[in-house]
Amino acid sequence: MVDLSTRIGSLTLANPVMPASGTFGPELAKVFDLDALGALVTKSVTPEFRAGNPLPRLCETEAGVLNSIGIPGKGLDHFIEHAMPEWRRFRAPLVVSYSAPTVASFAEGAARLAATPGVAAIEANISCPNLEEDGRAFAMHPEPAAAATAAMRRVVGRAPLWVKLSPNTGDIAAVARAVEDAGADALVVANTILGLAIDIETARPKLGSGMGGFSGPAFKPIALRLVWQVAQAVRIPVIGVGGIATAEDAVEFLMAGATAVQVGTATFVSPTAMLGVVDGLRGFCARKGLARVADLTGAALPTGLPRAAE
Amino acid sequence: MHLRPNIRAMDLGPAAMVAERSLKVIESAPVGRRYHRLLLEAPDLSARSRPGQFFHLLCRDGAGNGPYLRRPMSIWRCGAGEPLGFLFHVKGKGTAALARLRAGEALSVVGPLGQGFALDPAWRRILILARGVGLATLAPLTGAAAAMGIAADAVLSARDPADLMAEEFAGVSGASVTAVFDADGSSEVARVEALLRARFAAARPDAVFTCGSNRLFLLLQRLSAEFGIPGQVALEQQMGCGLGMCFCCVRQIRDASGAVVNLRVCAEGPVFDLQAALAW
Numbered sequence: 001m002v003d004l005s006t007r008i009g010s011l012t013l014a015n016p017v018m019p020a021s022g023t024f025g026p027e028l029a030k031v032f033d034l035d036a037l038g039a040l041v042t043k044s045v046t047p048e049f050r051a052g053n054p055l056p057r058l059c060e061t062e063a064g065v066l067n068s069i070g071i072p073g074k075g076l077d078h079f080i081e082h083a084m085p086e087w088r089r090f091r092a093p094l095v096v097s098y099s100a101p102t103v104a105s106f107a108e109g110a111a112r113l114a115a116t117p118g119v120a121a122i123e124a125n126i127s128c129p130n131l132e133e134d135g136r137a138f139a140m141h142p143e144p145a146a147a148a149t150a151a152m153r154r155v156v157g158r159a160p161l162w163v164k165l166s167p168n169t170g171d172i173a174a175v176a177r178a179v180e181d182a183g184a185d186a187l188v189v190a191n192t193i194l195g196l197a198i199d200i201e202t203a204r205p206k207l208g209s210g211m212g213g214f215s216g217p218a219f220k221p222i223a224l225r226l227v228w229q230v231a232q233a234v235r236i237p238v239i240g241v242g243g244i245a246t247a248e249d250a251v252e253f254l255m256a257g258a259t260a261v262q263v264g265t266a267t268f269v270s271p272t273a274m275l276g277v278v279d280g281l282r283g284f285c286a287r288k289g290l291a292r293v294a295d296l297t298g299a300a301l302p303t304g305l306p307r308a309a310e
Numbered sequence: 311m312h313l314r315p316n317i318r319a320m321d322l323g324p325a326a327m328v329a330e331r332s333l334k335v336i337e338s339a340p341v342g343r344r345y346h347r348l349l350l351e352a353p354d355l356s357a358r359s360r361p362g363q364f365f366h367l368l369c370r371d372g373a374g375n376g377p378y379l380r381r382p383m384s385i386w387r388c389g390a391g392e393p394l395g396f397l398f399h400v401k402g403k404g405t406a407a408l409a410r411l412r413a414g415e416a417l418s419v420v421g422p423l424g425q426g427f428a429l430d431p432a433w434r435r436i437l438i439l440a441r442g443v444g445l446a447t448l449a450p451l452t453g454a455a456a457a458m459g460i461a462a463d464a465v466l467s468a469r470d471p472a473d474l475m476a477e478e479f480a481g482v483s484g485a486s487v488t489a490v491f492d493a494d495g496s497s498e499v500a501r502v503e504a505l506l507r508a509r510f511a512a513a514r515p516d517a518v519f520t521c522g523s524n525r526l527f528l529l530l531q532r533l534s535a536e537f538g539i540p541g542q543v544a545l546e547q548q549m550g551c552g553l554g555m556c557f558c559c560v561r562q563i564r565d566a567s568g569a570v571v572n573l574r575v576c577a578e579g580p581v582f583d584l585q586a587a588l589a590w
């Protein structure tokens with residue numbers, strides 16, 4: 001028997017596989033029993049109602065997709081009142097992704113979520129524009145990323161606080177260290193990388209809002225590199241995400257230093273992809289004679305460097 | 311159900327569970343110059359599929375070539391003891407890959423998905439207005455109506471007689487079909503309007519259904535509002551997940567209070583109330 005259980009700070013998950021924010025919803029329960037997952041992750045919730053971006057919001061490339069969905073949603077009040085009861089039907093721990101335009105609204109929302117029964121962890125999506133910094137994403141630089149994290153930590157007490165980093169920064173290790181120092185319990189690496197596709201017949205971007213976030217198989221080597229760099233820069237657990245479709249992909253992320261993984265775009269192509277990752281991880285550990293999936297974490301990191309998640 | 315305010319009729323049944331399944335192709339054949347049909351062996355999925363619902367197809371040919379994302383495709387044929395069938399326009403790389411599939415090869419499907427058409431057992435007669443391959447979506451409705459003793463009148467609009475596919479539409483359902491064509495000008499909106507007005511006067515339908523053309527949708531919306539006849543429209547939109555999770559497939563729909571909201575074609579649709587849907 002392989003032990004798939006995974007610890008992320010004070011939280012213990014039955015296995016290290018969970019969905020990526022924005023690519024998942026309770027609708028997937030029509031396809032399989034969601035309690036087979038290590039955790040459930042909501043799409044990002046915002047303080048207020050948002051209509052979302054102009055169409056087209058998604059555009060396919062050779063081995064991935066560009067998206068500019070614009071985080072449509074009914075806001076935090078509606079989420080707590082109407083979506084939470086539906087999420088509480090599941091036993092798997094619920095991670096609520098939260099995104100806000102200012103440091104103060106990050107803190108305000110995080111405080112409310114931390115006080116909401118059934119929220120096992122908060123995943124702060126700091127890849128969104130910071131209205132106090134000319135619309136540059138919080139995650140681009142260490143200072144605003146740390147400011148948002150510290151403000152949330154001050155109000156959530158000991159509630160698990162994860163922070164999701166962006167590839168759209170020059171020095172992800174510096175952002176990671178700043179967010180760790182500001183009190184994050186874990187880092188989710190990474191959000192989509194900024195990209196573009198142009199329709200050459202109309203000479204217009206293919207996405208309604210121009211640029212978009214790139215994800216899927218072609219993004220995997222970049223995300224894996226980011227996990228590798230971040231895992232060597234911090235002591236808190238890293239959750240790897242970007243282009244994972246199979247257990248082999250997940251093993252690479254674990255070996256690069258991740259403690260758990262998230263699966264996003266792959267679910268669009270195969271709604272049962274996450275189940276395949278869970279089964280395949282069990283099989284891989286058995287074949288390698290590993291008793292615990294946790295033993296894979298950091299296995300490929302250069303020796304002598306501190307390992308994440310110890 | 312507030313999302314489809316004017317559809318008070320009985321739903322043809324919800325899809326409780328969604329399957330991701332590899333199915334065997336039992337027939338793959340071109341239809342006319344631009345279309346293709348696929349029949350798949352799927353006894354249980356076919357039995358629980360409903361007219362108006364769709365499947366999300368992984369469009370990979372026998373060699374595994376095809377686009378990254380799945381493509382949505384309406385159910386053209388379904389029912390207990392029936393193969394699961396799709397009828398499509400060979401348009402881009404996804405549908406071209408589908409058309410290269412041969413009998414005996416496998417196709418990965420996800421479904422059945424979405425909310426299908428609703429038929430009220432009290433209705434005696436419905437009218438169907440379809441343009442082009444939009445008839446694939448409406449075709450299974452004729453059989454469902456016949457099974458409930460509801461007569462179906464159809465007006466099919468196509469480029470020319472070679473493009474019509476009347477046989478693919480009506481099958482053995484006994485639906486009466488009137489064809490209009492671009493080739494002879496009979497498909498012009500004004501002439502279709504005259505045709506429908508005459509129909510409404512002679513044999514008023516209890517409900518109307520449409521798919522496949524924005525102009526015909528607007529015409530039918532206007533006429534059915536004038537005559538006070540309820541209707542349903544099947545909408546299309548590019549999709550990512552097909553399951554209601556990514557919010558890329560939204561269309562503007564008027565809710566019960568009259569406010570315009572973005573609803574997901576894959577989840578709240580593809581079938582919407584005819585008066586609630588906005589033009590695209």
Ligand SMILES: Cc1cc2nc3c(=O)[nH]c(=O)nc-3n(C[C@H](O)[C@H](O)[C@H](O)COP(=O)(O)OP(=O)(O)OC[C@H]3O[C@@H](n4cnc5c(N)ncnc54)[C@H](O)[C@@H]3O)c2cc1C
Pocket residue numbers: 364377381382383384385397398399400401402403404405406443446447545546547548549575580
């Ligand atoms: C619920 C639903 C049911 C459908 N049922 C049928 C059907 O029964 N028969 C049929 O022939 N077609 C149907 N379609 C449309 C079909 O999905 C598209 O024609 C198909 O995705 C095109 O894929 P492709 O790779 O061949 O073309 P692509 O190379 O992807 O695209 C060719 C062109 O079609 C456009 N396009 C792509 N996807 C869509 C879409 N979903 N809706 C509108 N335009 C699109 C592209 O923007 C491009 O201009 C349906 C669509 C939906 C949403």
Ligand SMILES: Cc1cc2nc3c(=O)[nH]c(=O)nc-3n(C[C@H](O)[C@H](O)[C@H](O)COP(=O)(O)O)c2cc1C
Pocket residue numbers: 020021022023043044065067069071097125164190191192214215216217219241242243244262263264265266550556
């Ligand atoms: C359609 C779509 C919507 C997304 N929405 C969100 C979101 O709301 N919040 C967030 O933090 N990440 C969002 N993401 C990013 C994913 O969570 C993930 O970080 C990224 O897609 C990389 O993983 P993948 O390659 O497995 O998809 C979204 C991605 C996609 C494709």
Ligand code: FES
Pocket residue numbers: 548549550551552553554555556557558559560574575576577
């Ligand atoms: S296609 Fe993803 S929500 Fe409709």
